[in-house]
Amino acid sequence: MEMDKKLVTPGEFLSDEVALADEGTYVEDGKVFSSVFGIASLKNHIRVVPLSGKYIPRPGDMIIGIVTEVSFSNWIVDIRSPYEGLLHISEFPRRIENTDMSKYLTVGDSIMTLVRDVDPKMKVELTLNDQRLRQIKEGRIIDVTPSKVPRLIGRNGSMIAMLKNETNCNIFVGQNGRIWLTGKDKGMDMAVKAIFKIERESHIPGLTDRMIKFFKDEKHKPIKEPEKEIVETEEVKIEEPAEVEKPAEDVFEEEKPGGILDELLGDNK
Amino acid sequence: MSKPEKLIENGIRLDGRKPDELRPIKIKVGVLNRADGSCYFEFGGNKVIAAVYGPREVHPRHQQKSTSAVVRYRYNMASFSVEERKRPGPDRRSIEVSKVSREALEPVIFQEYFPRSAIDIFVEVLQADAGTRTAGINAASIALADAGIPMKSLVSACAVGKVDDTLVLDLNKDEDNYGQADMPIAMTPDGKITLLQMDGHLTRDEFKEGLEMAKIGCLAIHEMQKTALIEKYSSQFDEPNDNPPFSTGSSQIGGDAVE
Numbered sequence: 001m002e003m004d005k006k007l008v009t010p011g012e013f014l015s016d017e018v019a020l021a022d023e024g025t026y027v028e029d030g031k032v033f034s035s036v037f038g039i040a041s042l043k044n045h046i047r048v049v050p051l052s053g054k055y056i057p058r059p060g061d062m063i064i065g066i067v068t069e070v071s072f073s074n075w076i077v078d079i080r081s082p083y084e085g086l087l088h089i090s091e092f093p094r095r096i097e098n099t100d101m102s103k104y105l106t107v108g109d110s111i112m113t114l115v116r117d118v119d120p121k122m123k124v125e126l127t128l129n130d131q132r133l134r135q136i137k138e139g140r141i142i143d144v145t146p147s148k149v150p151r152l153i154g155r156n157g158s159m160i161a162m163l164k165n166e167t168n169c170n171i172f173v174g175q176n177g178r179i180w181l182t183g184k185d186k187g188m189d190m191a192v193k194a195i196f197k198i199e200r201e202s203h204i205p206g207l208t209d210r211m212i213k214f215f216k217d218e219k220h221k222p223i224k225e226p227e228k229e230i231v232e233t234e235e236v237k238i239e240e241p242a243e244v245e246k247p248a249e250d251v252f253e254e255e256k257p258g259g260i261l262d263e264l265l266g267d268n269k
Numbered sequence: 270m271s272k273p274e275k276l277i278e279n280g281i282r283l284d285g286r287k288p289d290e291l292r293p294i295k296i297k298v299g300v301l302n303r304a305d306g307s308c309y310f311e312f313g314g315n316k317v318i319a320a321v322y323g324p325r326e327v328h329p330r331h332q333q334k335s336t337s338a339v340v341r342y343r344y345n346m347a348s349f350s351v352e353e354r355k356r357p358g359p360d361r362r363s364i365e366v367s368k369v370s371r372e373a374l375e376p377v378i379f380q381e382y383f384p385r386s387a388i389d390i391f392v393e394v395l396q397a398d399a400g401t402r403t404a405g406i407n408a409a410s411i412a413l414a415d416a417g418i419p420m421k422s423l424v425s426a427c428a429v430g431k432v433d434d435t436l437v438l439d440l441n442k443d444e445d446n447y448g449q450a451d452m453p454i455a456m457t458p459d460g461k462i463t464l465l466q467m468d469g470h471l472t473r474d475e476f477k478e479g480l481e482m483a484k485i486g487c488l489a490i491h492e493m494q495k496t497a498l499i500e501k502y503s504s505q506f507d508e509p510n511d512n513p514p515f516s517t518g519s520s521q522i523g524g525d526a527v528e
Binding site: 084 | 419
Protein backbone atom coordinates (compact mmCIF):
# COMPACT_ATOMS: atom_id res chain seq x y z
CA MET A 1 0.00 0.00 0.00
CA GLU A 2 1.49 3.30 -1.03
CA MET A 3 1.34 6.42 1.06
CA ASP A 4 -1.79 7.69 -0.63
CA LYS A 5 -3.76 4.63 0.43
CA LYS A 6 -5.39 4.03 3.77
CA LEU A 7 -8.04 2.01 5.54
CA VAL A 8 -11.28 3.95 5.91
CA THR A 9 -14.69 3.28 7.41
CA PRO A 10 -18.08 4.37 6.02
CA GLY A 11 -18.70 8.07 6.44
CA GLU A 12 -15.06 9.06 6.65
CA PHE A 13 -14.20 12.37 5.02
CA LEU A 14 -11.89 11.91 2.02
CA SER A 15 -11.57 15.12 0.05
CA ASP A 16 -13.13 18.38 -1.11
CA GLU A 17 -12.56 17.59 -4.77
CA VAL A 18 -16.03 16.46 -5.74
CA ALA A 19 -15.14 16.07 -9.41
CA LEU A 20 -12.72 13.26 -8.61
CA ALA A 21 -15.20 11.18 -6.60
CA ASP A 22 -15.36 7.63 -7.91
CA GLU A 23 -16.53 4.22 -6.74
CA GLY A 24 -16.97 3.54 -3.05
CA THR A 25 -17.64 7.19 -2.25
CA TYR A 26 -20.55 9.58 -2.03
CA VAL A 27 -20.78 13.35 -2.17
CA GLU A 28 -22.63 15.51 0.32
CA ASP A 29 -22.40 19.27 0.89
CA GLY A 30 -19.50 19.57 -1.54
CA LYS A 31 -17.42 16.96 0.22
CA VAL A 32 -16.42 13.42 -0.66
CA PHE A 33 -16.99 10.68 1.92
CA SER A 34 -16.30 6.99 1.92
CA SER A 35 -19.37 4.81 1.54
CA VAL A 36 -17.72 1.51 2.36
CA PHE A 37 -15.19 -0.03 4.70
CA GLY A 38 -12.14 -0.47 2.55
CA ILE A 39 -8.93 0.94 1.17
CA ALA A 40 -9.06 4.50 -0.09
CA SER A 41 -6.79 5.83 -2.76
CA LEU A 42 -6.75 9.56 -3.36
CA LYS A 43 -4.51 9.69 -6.40
CA ASN A 44 -6.18 10.87 -9.62
CA HIS A 45 -9.57 9.50 -8.67
CA ILE A 46 -10.93 9.27 -5.17
CA ARG A 47 -12.11 5.73 -4.71
CA VAL A 48 -12.52 3.17 -1.97
CA VAL A 49 -12.10 -0.52 -2.73
CA PRO A 50 -14.19 -2.48 -0.22
CA LEU A 51 -12.57 -5.31 1.72
CA SER A 52 -15.61 -7.53 1.30
CA GLY A 53 -18.95 -7.57 -0.43
CA LYS A 54 -21.01 -9.37 -3.00
CA TYR A 55 -20.41 -9.41 -6.72
CA ILE A 56 -22.70 -7.01 -8.57
CA PRO A 57 -22.78 -7.86 -12.28
CA ARG A 58 -21.98 -5.29 -14.93
CA PRO A 59 -22.17 -5.56 -18.71
CA GLY A 60 -18.89 -6.76 -20.17
CA ASP A 61 -17.74 -8.71 -17.13
CA MET A 62 -16.17 -12.10 -17.81
CA ILE A 63 -17.32 -14.41 -15.08
CA ILE A 64 -17.68 -18.06 -14.13
CA GLY A 65 -21.18 -19.36 -13.56
CA ILE A 66 -22.70 -22.63 -12.52
CA VAL A 67 -25.98 -23.80 -14.06
CA THR A 68 -28.66 -24.21 -11.41
CA GLU A 69 -31.74 -24.76 -13.53
CA VAL A 70 -32.73 -25.44 -17.11
CA SER A 71 -35.99 -23.70 -17.99
CA PHE A 72 -37.94 -23.56 -21.23
CA SER A 73 -35.56 -21.32 -23.11
CA ASN A 74 -33.01 -20.20 -20.52
CA TRP A 75 -30.32 -21.71 -18.43
CA ILE A 76 -30.42 -20.17 -14.99
CA VAL A 77 -26.91 -19.62 -13.76
CA ASP A 78 -25.53 -18.97 -10.31
CA ILE A 79 -23.02 -16.13 -10.62
CA ARG A 80 -22.16 -15.65 -6.91
CA SER A 81 -24.33 -12.58 -6.72
CA PRO A 82 -27.68 -11.59 -5.22
CA TYR A 83 -28.98 -11.88 -8.77
CA GLU A 84 -29.19 -14.95 -10.96
CA GLY A 85 -27.80 -15.00 -14.48
CA LEU A 86 -29.95 -15.91 -17.47
CA LEU A 87 -28.37 -17.60 -20.44
CA HIS A 88 -30.88 -17.64 -23.27
CA ILE A 89 -30.87 -20.50 -25.73
CA SER A 90 -30.03 -18.05 -28.53
CA GLU A 91 -26.84 -17.05 -26.71
CA PHE A 92 -25.48 -20.58 -27.06
CA PRO A 93 -22.80 -20.71 -29.78
CA ARG A 94 -24.85 -22.98 -32.01
CA ARG A 95 -28.49 -23.35 -32.79
CA ILE A 96 -30.09 -25.97 -30.59
CA GLU A 97 -33.61 -27.14 -29.90
CA ASN A 98 -35.34 -26.36 -26.62
CA THR A 99 -35.70 -30.03 -25.94
CA ASP A 100 -31.97 -30.57 -26.29
CA MET A 101 -30.84 -27.83 -23.93
CA SER A 102 -29.80 -30.09 -21.09
CA LYS A 103 -27.74 -32.21 -23.46
CA TYR A 104 -25.39 -29.30 -23.93
CA LEU A 105 -25.48 -27.70 -20.50
CA THR A 106 -27.14 -29.12 -17.47
CA VAL A 107 -27.46 -28.45 -13.76
CA GLY A 108 -24.04 -28.33 -12.12
CA ASP A 109 -22.10 -27.48 -15.26
CA SER A 110 -19.66 -24.59 -15.05
CA ILE A 111 -19.32 -22.02 -17.77
CA MET A 112 -17.01 -19.17 -18.55
CA THR A 113 -19.47 -16.53 -19.61
CA LEU A 114 -19.85 -12.87 -20.43
CA VAL A 115 -22.40 -10.49 -18.93
CA ARG A 116 -24.20 -9.20 -21.99
CA ASP A 117 -26.60 -6.84 -20.29
CA VAL A 118 -27.94 -5.84 -16.89
CA ASP A 119 -31.19 -3.90 -16.75
CA PRO A 120 -32.26 -1.53 -13.93
CA LYS A 121 -34.23 -4.33 -12.31
CA MET A 122 -31.05 -6.37 -12.23
CA LYS A 123 -32.08 -8.90 -14.83
CA VAL A 124 -28.70 -10.31 -15.82
CA GLU A 125 -28.32 -11.61 -19.35
CA LEU A 126 -25.35 -13.82 -20.11
CA THR A 127 -23.87 -15.03 -23.36
CA LEU A 128 -21.63 -17.82 -24.55
CA ASN A 129 -21.60 -16.41 -28.04
CA ASP A 130 -17.98 -15.43 -28.17
CA GLN A 131 -14.80 -17.18 -29.23
CA ARG A 132 -13.35 -16.74 -25.77
CA LEU A 133 -16.22 -18.36 -23.89
CA ARG A 134 -16.82 -22.01 -23.23
CA GLN A 135 -18.01 -24.64 -20.85
CA ILE A 136 -15.49 -25.58 -18.18
CA LYS A 137 -14.86 -29.29 -18.29
CA GLU A 138 -11.60 -29.76 -16.46
CA GLY A 139 -9.48 -28.28 -13.70
CA ARG A 140 -10.59 -26.65 -10.48
CA ILE A 141 -12.75 -23.73 -9.51
CA ILE A 142 -12.14 -21.78 -6.32
CA ASP A 143 -13.88 -18.74 -4.84
CA VAL A 144 -12.36 -15.51 -3.54
CA THR A 145 -13.87 -12.21 -2.42
CA PRO A 146 -14.86 -10.40 -5.63
CA SER A 147 -13.33 -7.12 -4.48
CA LYS A 148 -9.90 -8.78 -4.36
CA VAL A 149 -9.98 -9.64 -8.05
CA PRO A 150 -8.03 -6.54 -9.16
CA ARG A 151 -5.21 -7.34 -6.73
CA LEU A 152 -5.10 -10.91 -7.94
CA ILE A 153 -4.65 -9.73 -11.49
CA GLY A 154 -2.18 -7.02 -10.53
CA ARG A 155 -1.07 -3.99 -12.47
CA ASN A 156 -1.28 -4.88 -16.17
CA GLY A 157 -1.78 -8.49 -15.18
CA SER A 158 1.60 -8.74 -13.47
CA MET A 159 0.39 -10.75 -10.47
CA ILE A 160 -1.54 -13.31 -12.46
CA ALA A 161 1.34 -13.65 -14.90
CA MET A 162 3.67 -14.45 -12.02
CA LEU A 163 1.23 -17.02 -10.66
CA LYS A 164 0.93 -18.73 -14.02
CA ASN A 165 4.68 -18.78 -14.51
CA GLU A 166 5.55 -20.08 -11.08
CA THR A 167 2.89 -22.78 -10.93
CA ASN A 168 2.78 -23.77 -14.58
CA CYS A 169 -0.98 -23.55 -14.46
CA ASN A 170 -3.46 -21.74 -16.55
CA ILE A 171 -5.54 -19.45 -14.43
CA PHE A 172 -8.63 -17.53 -15.38
CA VAL A 173 -9.97 -15.04 -12.87
CA GLY A 174 -13.66 -14.27 -13.26
CA GLN A 175 -14.83 -10.81 -12.21
CA ASN A 176 -17.22 -12.53 -9.78
CA GLY A 177 -14.33 -13.95 -7.79
CA ARG A 178 -14.50 -17.45 -9.21
CA ILE A 179 -11.18 -18.70 -10.42
CA TRP A 180 -10.59 -21.51 -12.87
CA LEU A 181 -7.30 -23.36 -12.71
CA THR A 182 -5.95 -26.03 -14.98
CA GLY A 183 -2.62 -27.77 -14.85
CA LYS A 184 -0.87 -30.45 -12.85
CA ASP A 185 -2.21 -31.20 -9.38
CA LYS A 186 0.95 -30.05 -7.65
CA GLY A 187 0.94 -26.77 -9.53
CA MET A 188 -2.72 -26.20 -8.81
CA ASP A 189 -2.21 -26.90 -5.11
CA MET A 190 0.49 -24.25 -5.02
CA ALA A 191 -1.59 -21.81 -7.04
CA VAL A 192 -4.58 -22.24 -4.72
CA LYS A 193 -2.36 -21.61 -1.72
CA ALA A 194 -0.92 -18.51 -3.37
CA ILE A 195 -4.33 -17.19 -4.36
CA PHE A 196 -5.70 -17.50 -0.83
CA LYS A 197 -2.58 -15.80 0.48
CA ILE A 198 -3.17 -12.88 -1.88
CA GLU A 199 -6.82 -12.73 -0.84
CA ARG A 200 -5.86 -12.64 2.81
CA GLU A 201 -3.05 -10.13 2.53
CA SER A 202 -4.01 -7.89 -0.35
CA HIS A 203 -4.48 -4.93 1.99
CA ILE A 204 -0.96 -5.13 3.42
CA PRO A 205 1.86 -3.24 1.65
CA GLY A 206 4.54 -5.12 -0.27
CA LEU A 207 2.32 -7.89 -1.60
CA THR A 208 4.36 -8.54 -4.74
CA ASP A 209 7.60 -8.96 -2.80
CA ARG A 210 5.91 -11.33 -0.38
CA MET A 211 4.58 -13.41 -3.23
CA ILE A 212 8.03 -13.66 -4.80
CA LYS A 213 9.33 -14.89 -1.46
CA PHE A 214 6.39 -17.27 -1.13
CA PHE A 215 7.21 -19.00 -4.39
CA LYS A 216 10.89 -19.15 -3.51
CA ASP A 217 10.07 -20.82 -0.19
CA GLU A 218 7.60 -23.22 -1.75
CA LYS A 219 10.19 -24.40 -4.24
CA HIS A 220 12.77 -25.15 -1.59
CA LYS A 221 10.34 -26.99 0.66
CA PRO A 222 11.22 -30.62 1.36
CA ILE A 223 9.25 -33.00 -0.82
CA LYS A 224 5.79 -33.06 0.69
CA GLU A 225 4.65 -35.43 3.41
CA PRO A 226 3.44 -38.74 1.95
CA GLU A 227 0.42 -38.84 4.28
CA LYS A 228 -1.12 -35.75 2.84
CA GLU A 229 -0.57 -36.96 -0.69
CA ILE A 230 -2.64 -40.07 -0.13
CA VAL A 231 -5.53 -38.12 1.26
CA GLU A 232 -5.56 -35.79 -1.67
CA THR A 233 -5.40 -38.54 -4.23
CA GLU A 234 -8.42 -40.17 -2.71
CA GLU A 235 -10.36 -36.98 -2.58
CA VAL A 236 -9.66 -36.28 -6.20
CA LYS A 237 -10.62 -39.75 -7.30
CA ILE A 238 -14.05 -39.41 -5.83
CA GLU A 239 -14.77 -36.19 -7.60
CA GLU A 240 -13.33 -37.19 -10.92
CA PRO A 241 -16.00 -37.92 -13.49
CA ALA A 242 -15.55 -41.31 -15.06
CA GLU A 243 -15.49 -40.16 -18.64
CA VAL A 244 -12.28 -38.17 -18.32
CA GLU A 245 -9.60 -40.47 -19.60
CA LYS A 246 -5.86 -40.33 -19.70
CA PRO A 247 -5.38 -39.74 -23.43
CA ALA A 248 -7.67 -36.76 -23.52
CA GLU A 249 -5.74 -35.34 -20.66
CA ASP A 250 -2.43 -35.66 -22.41
CA VAL A 251 -3.64 -33.80 -25.43
CA PHE A 252 -4.94 -31.16 -23.12
CA GLU A 253 -1.63 -30.83 -21.32
CA GLU A 254 0.27 -30.41 -24.53
CA GLU A 255 -1.79 -27.73 -26.06
CA LYS A 256 -2.28 -25.94 -22.78
CA PRO A 257 0.82 -23.82 -22.23
CA GLY A 258 0.05 -21.69 -25.24
CA GLY A 259 -3.52 -22.82 -25.16
CA ILE A 260 -7.01 -21.60 -24.90
CA LEU A 261 -6.79 -19.53 -21.79
CA ASP A 262 -3.83 -17.47 -22.83
CA GLU A 263 -5.29 -16.92 -26.20
CA LEU A 264 -8.56 -15.80 -24.72
CA LEU A 265 -7.04 -13.52 -22.22
CA GLY A 266 -4.48 -12.21 -24.65
CA ASP A 267 -1.62 -12.13 -22.17
CA ASN A 268 1.10 -14.29 -23.62
CA LYS A 269 3.18 -13.99 -20.46
CA MET B 270 -33.38 -7.39 43.56
CA SER B 271 -35.24 -4.72 45.48
CA LYS B 272 -34.87 -1.03 44.93
CA PRO B 273 -31.62 0.34 46.28
CA GLU B 274 -32.03 3.28 48.63
CA LYS B 275 -29.92 5.56 46.56
CA LEU B 276 -28.83 5.17 42.98
CA ILE B 277 -26.29 7.94 43.17
CA GLU B 278 -24.16 8.76 46.15
CA ASN B 279 -21.81 11.76 46.21
CA GLY B 280 -22.03 11.97 42.44
CA ILE B 281 -20.97 8.34 41.99
CA ARG B 282 -23.33 5.68 40.64
CA LEU B 283 -23.84 2.19 42.03
CA ASP B 284 -21.30 0.67 39.66
CA GLY B 285 -18.77 3.37 40.46
CA ARG B 286 -19.26 5.47 37.36
CA LYS B 287 -19.66 9.20 37.10
CA PRO B 288 -23.01 10.39 35.66
CA ASP B 289 -21.54 11.03 32.20
CA GLU B 290 -19.45 7.89 31.95
CA LEU B 291 -20.07 4.95 29.60
CA ARG B 292 -19.69 1.33 30.66
CA PRO B 293 -16.64 -0.50 29.32
CA ILE B 294 -16.94 -1.60 25.69
CA LYS B 295 -15.30 -4.54 23.97
CA ILE B 296 -15.65 -5.12 20.23
CA LYS B 297 -14.54 -7.94 17.96
CA VAL B 298 -15.20 -7.82 14.22
CA GLY B 299 -15.64 -10.82 11.92
CA VAL B 300 -16.38 -13.47 14.53
CA LEU B 301 -18.59 -15.61 12.29
CA ASN B 302 -17.28 -17.36 9.21
CA ARG B 303 -20.62 -18.07 7.64
CA ALA B 304 -21.96 -14.53 7.75
CA ASP B 305 -20.93 -11.86 5.25
CA GLY B 306 -20.25 -9.53 8.16
CA SER B 307 -20.34 -10.01 11.91
CA CYS B 308 -19.49 -8.41 15.20
CA TYR B 309 -19.37 -9.31 18.86
CA PHE B 310 -20.12 -6.38 21.12
CA GLU B 311 -19.86 -6.06 24.89
CA PHE B 312 -21.42 -3.03 26.49
CA GLY B 313 -21.00 -3.33 30.24
CA GLY B 314 -22.93 -6.44 31.16
CA ASN B 315 -24.52 -6.72 27.72
CA LYS B 316 -23.13 -9.29 25.35
CA VAL B 317 -24.55 -9.28 21.85
CA ILE B 318 -23.56 -10.78 18.54
CA ALA B 319 -24.62 -9.36 15.18
CA ALA B 320 -24.56 -11.14 11.84
CA VAL B 321 -25.22 -9.59 8.44
CA TYR B 322 -26.11 -11.51 5.30
CA GLY B 323 -26.49 -9.97 1.93
CA PRO B 324 -27.38 -8.39 -0.27
CA ARG B 325 -28.99 -11.66 -1.23
CA GLU B 326 -32.13 -12.99 -2.88
CA VAL B 327 -35.36 -12.15 -1.10
CA HIS B 328 -37.42 -15.00 0.29
CA PRO B 329 -40.39 -14.85 0.48
CA ARG B 330 -40.49 -13.19 -2.93
CA HIS B 331 -43.43 -10.86 -2.26
CA GLN B 332 -41.29 -8.84 0.16
CA GLN B 333 -38.89 -7.71 -2.53
CA LYS B 334 -38.83 -4.14 -3.77
CA SER B 335 -38.09 -3.56 -7.43
CA THR B 336 -36.05 -0.40 -6.91
CA SER B 337 -34.19 -1.01 -3.67
CA ALA B 338 -33.04 -3.58 -1.17
CA VAL B 339 -35.18 -4.55 1.78
CA VAL B 340 -33.52 -4.41 5.16
CA ARG B 341 -34.64 -6.98 7.69
CA TYR B 342 -33.57 -6.83 11.31
CA ARG B 343 -34.18 -9.55 13.83
CA TYR B 344 -33.49 -8.81 17.46
CA ASN B 345 -33.64 -11.86 19.68
CA MET B 346 -32.86 -12.49 23.31
CA ALA B 347 -31.46 -15.85 24.26
CA SER B 348 -33.53 -17.65 26.86
CA PHE B 349 -30.50 -17.58 29.19
CA SER B 350 -29.74 -13.89 28.65
CA VAL B 351 -31.69 -12.80 31.73
CA GLU B 352 -31.94 -14.10 35.26
CA GLU B 353 -35.46 -15.45 34.97
CA ARG B 354 -35.55 -17.70 31.89
CA LYS B 355 -36.97 -15.80 28.95
CA ARG B 356 -39.51 -17.73 26.97
CA PRO B 357 -37.83 -18.19 23.58
CA GLY B 358 -39.16 -16.73 20.37
CA PRO B 359 -40.37 -13.34 19.26
CA ASP B 360 -42.62 -11.42 21.61
CA ARG B 361 -44.19 -8.00 21.60
CA ARG B 362 -41.04 -6.36 22.94
CA SER B 363 -38.56 -7.96 20.57
CA ILE B 364 -40.75 -7.21 17.57
CA GLU B 365 -40.77 -3.56 18.59
CA VAL B 366 -37.02 -3.50 19.18
CA SER B 367 -36.45 -5.12 15.78
CA LYS B 368 -38.58 -2.50 14.08
CA VAL B 369 -37.00 0.55 15.69
CA SER B 370 -33.49 -0.83 15.26
CA ARG B 371 -34.11 -1.47 11.58
CA GLU B 372 -35.35 2.08 11.22
CA ALA B 373 -32.25 3.30 13.04
CA LEU B 374 -30.00 1.73 10.40
CA GLU B 375 -32.04 2.09 7.22
CA PRO B 376 -31.29 5.80 6.70
CA VAL B 377 -27.55 5.17 6.37
CA ILE B 378 -27.70 2.15 4.05
CA PHE B 379 -27.58 2.82 0.30
CA GLN B 380 -30.53 0.52 -0.31
CA GLU B 381 -31.10 1.71 -3.86
CA TYR B 382 -27.79 0.15 -4.95
CA PHE B 383 -29.26 -3.32 -4.65
CA PRO B 384 -32.75 -3.55 -6.14
CA ARG B 385 -34.66 -6.80 -5.62
CA SER B 386 -32.38 -7.96 -2.83
CA ALA B 387 -32.43 -8.33 0.93
CA ILE B 388 -29.98 -7.29 3.59
CA ASP B 389 -30.56 -9.44 6.65
CA ILE B 390 -29.34 -8.38 10.07
CA PHE B 391 -29.54 -10.74 13.01
CA VAL B 392 -28.83 -9.61 16.54
CA GLU B 393 -28.67 -12.18 19.30
CA VAL B 394 -28.51 -11.02 22.89
CA LEU B 395 -26.45 -13.50 24.87
CA GLN B 396 -26.48 -11.57 28.12
CA ALA B 397 -28.73 -8.63 28.91
CA ASP B 398 -28.00 -5.79 31.30
CA ALA B 399 -30.06 -2.76 30.24
CA GLY B 400 -29.45 -1.13 26.88
CA THR B 401 -29.51 -4.18 24.66
CA ARG B 402 -31.13 -2.36 21.79
CA THR B 403 -28.34 0.22 21.72
CA ALA B 404 -25.73 -2.53 21.98
CA GLY B 405 -27.48 -4.34 19.12
CA ILE B 406 -27.49 -1.26 16.89
CA ASN B 407 -23.80 -0.60 17.59
CA ALA B 408 -22.95 -4.19 16.73
CA ALA B 409 -25.16 -4.31 13.66
CA SER B 410 -23.67 -1.15 12.19
CA ILE B 411 -20.17 -2.62 12.49
CA ALA B 412 -21.33 -5.93 11.00
CA LEU B 413 -22.85 -4.05 8.05
CA ALA B 414 -19.54 -2.32 7.37
CA ASP B 415 -17.74 -5.64 7.73
CA ALA B 416 -20.07 -7.13 5.11
CA GLY B 417 -18.95 -4.44 2.67
CA ILE B 418 -22.37 -2.84 2.45
CA PRO B 419 -22.27 0.79 1.29
CA MET B 420 -23.40 3.19 4.00
CA LYS B 421 -23.41 6.93 4.58
CA SER B 422 -21.78 6.37 7.94
CA LEU B 423 -21.76 4.09 10.92
CA VAL B 424 -24.52 4.43 13.50
CA SER B 425 -23.75 4.64 17.19
CA ALA B 426 -26.24 4.33 20.02
CA CYS B 427 -26.43 4.81 23.75
CA ALA B 428 -29.00 5.74 26.33
CA VAL B 429 -29.43 8.64 28.72
CA GLY B 430 -31.76 8.64 31.64
CA LYS B 431 -32.67 10.21 34.94
CA VAL B 432 -32.07 8.63 38.31
CA ASP B 433 -32.35 10.36 41.66
CA ASP B 434 -33.13 13.57 39.73
CA THR B 435 -29.74 13.42 38.00
CA LEU B 436 -29.13 12.86 34.30
CA VAL B 437 -26.96 9.83 33.66
CA LEU B 438 -25.41 8.36 30.54
CA ASP B 439 -25.77 4.68 29.60
CA LEU B 440 -28.03 3.27 32.31
CA ASN B 441 -27.31 -0.03 33.99
CA LYS B 442 -29.91 -2.55 35.08
CA ASP B 443 -30.82 -0.95 38.41
CA GLU B 444 -30.94 2.54 36.99
CA ASP B 445 -33.14 1.28 34.19
CA ASN B 446 -35.51 -0.54 36.53
CA TYR B 447 -35.77 2.04 39.30
CA GLY B 448 -34.86 5.27 37.55
CA GLN B 449 -37.19 8.06 36.48
CA ALA B 450 -36.46 8.03 32.76
CA ASP B 451 -34.66 6.03 30.08
CA MET B 452 -34.04 7.43 26.62
CA PRO B 453 -32.15 5.32 24.07
CA ILE B 454 -30.71 7.32 21.17
CA ALA B 455 -28.98 6.27 17.96
CA MET B 456 -27.21 8.75 15.73
CA THR B 457 -24.67 9.21 12.99
CA PRO B 458 -21.35 10.85 13.88
CA ASP B 459 -22.54 14.12 12.36
CA GLY B 460 -25.43 14.22 14.79
CA LYS B 461 -28.38 12.99 12.74
CA ILE B 462 -30.69 11.11 15.06
CA THR B 463 -32.04 7.82 13.72
CA LEU B 464 -33.61 6.46 16.88
CA LEU B 465 -35.07 8.18 19.89
CA GLN B 466 -37.38 6.57 22.36
CA MET B 467 -38.29 7.61 25.85
CA ASP B 468 -39.67 5.85 28.83
CA GLY B 469 -40.47 7.99 31.90
CA HIS B 470 -40.42 11.75 32.25
CA LEU B 471 -37.90 14.47 31.47
CA THR B 472 -38.38 18.21 31.48
CA ARG B 473 -37.66 20.14 28.34
CA ASP B 474 -34.30 21.29 29.68
CA GLU B 475 -33.38 17.85 30.88
CA PHE B 476 -34.22 16.48 27.45
CA LYS B 477 -31.92 18.99 25.78
CA GLU B 478 -29.10 18.33 28.20
CA GLY B 479 -29.60 14.58 27.94
CA LEU B 480 -29.39 14.77 24.17
CA GLU B 481 -26.05 16.54 24.42
CA MET B 482 -24.77 13.87 26.79
CA ALA B 483 -25.89 11.12 24.43
CA LYS B 484 -24.18 12.90 21.54
CA ILE B 485 -20.87 12.82 23.35
CA GLY B 486 -21.42 9.19 24.30
CA CYS B 487 -22.24 8.21 20.72
CA LEU B 488 -19.16 9.98 19.41
CA ALA B 489 -16.99 8.05 21.85
CA ILE B 490 -18.62 4.79 20.74
CA HIS B 491 -18.15 5.77 17.09
CA GLU B 492 -14.41 6.08 17.62
CA MET B 493 -14.32 2.63 19.18
CA GLN B 494 -16.32 1.18 16.30
CA LYS B 495 -13.86 2.60 13.80
CA THR B 496 -10.88 1.34 15.74
CA ALA B 497 -12.36 -2.15 15.97
CA LEU B 498 -12.96 -2.32 12.22
CA ILE B 499 -9.45 -1.19 11.39
CA GLU B 500 -8.00 -3.59 13.95
CA LYS B 501 -9.51 -6.56 12.14
CA TYR B 502 -7.24 -5.88 9.21
CA SER B 503 -4.12 -4.92 11.10
CA SER B 504 -3.96 -8.15 13.10
CA GLN B 505 -4.54 -10.45 10.19
CA PHE B 506 -1.08 -10.60 8.71
CA ASP B 507 -0.20 -13.98 7.25
CA GLU B 508 -2.47 -15.91 9.52
CA PRO B 509 -3.91 -18.83 7.58
CA ASN B 510 -7.46 -19.35 8.67
CA ASP B 511 -7.80 -22.75 10.28
CA ASN B 512 -11.47 -23.01 9.53
CA PRO B 513 -11.94 -21.34 6.19
CA PRO B 514 -15.40 -20.14 5.21
CA PHE B 515 -17.61 -23.02 4.18
CA SER B 516 -18.25 -21.55 0.78
CA THR B 517 -14.57 -21.45 -0.15
CA GLY B 518 -14.79 -24.97 -1.38
CA SER B 519 -12.26 -26.00 -3.94
CA SER B 520 -13.93 -28.31 -6.36
CA GLN B 521 -12.28 -30.59 -8.83
CA ILE B 522 -13.91 -31.13 -12.16
CA GLY B 523 -12.09 -33.98 -13.81
CA GLY B 524 -8.62 -33.01 -14.96
CA ASP B 525 -5.45 -34.85 -14.07
CA ALA B 526 -6.16 -36.65 -10.88
CA VAL B 527 -3.17 -38.86 -10.25
CA GLU B 528 0.31 -37.94 -11.25
